[in-house]
């Protein structure tokens with residue numbers, strides 16, 4: 001991983017002086033957990049220690065909620081209970097880990113976040129995007145334009161669900177992995193809708209590639225996005241400066 005693009009991106013990441021929340025989403029078996037570990041290792045090499053967290057979980061309370069959610073003994077759980085527990089775990093993570101880390105200027109790599117509830121409970125369980133968004137708003141502390149916590153960038157690792165399910169064959173699986181093919185197809189539709197929404201926060205990664213190719217592709221996008229963020233910030237600062245100077249005249 002020594003090409004110039006990556007090296008530039010890592011330098012930009014190492015120079016970051018403000019918090020940055022980056023989330024990773026995708027269906028089961030999309031390789032996002034391995035991808036996060038690869039990115040974290042590269043960031044560490046470049047002198048930035050990222051905070052690695054996951055959902056559901058990421059805090060002591062959240063991990064207890066995760067156990068209830070993913071335990072196969074919870075088969076009788078209703079879709080609404082599932083959604084509320086996902087959101088409860090998120091509310092704790094936001095307040096206990098994410099907000100303090102952002103305030104400390106850290107880079108946070110989060111394995112699944114609010115979009116997962118839209119895909120899994122909104123689409124998969126068919127509770128609807130609106131219901132999920134209303135509850136997510138509570139967990140995130142408000143809408144994004146009103147102080148709510150929102151990722152700056154979300155990598156969507158897309159892989160057709162039947163391939164993802166096949167990759168799980170030799171792994172330990174949980175309650176949600178055992179859902180029907182139809183459920184996983186609906187989850188995938190949810191993620192596809194995000195990819196096609198036109199929201200620039202989403203960056204699609206082709207998860208049918210090898211882990212090395214996925215890491216290279218992601219770092220390329222990461223580099224470009226960081227440079228764009230820095231430019232946007234510099235432009236805003238310049239505009240504020242001009243305003244102050246004009247007021248003074």
Ligand code: TMP
Nearest residue numbers: 055056086112113116117120121176177
């Ligand atoms: P993981 O296998 O990626 O650790 O995620 C655990 C499972 O929880 C996975 O099947 C996706 C699911 N999930 C939801 O259904 N809704 C959510 O909001 C989140 C964060 C995860």
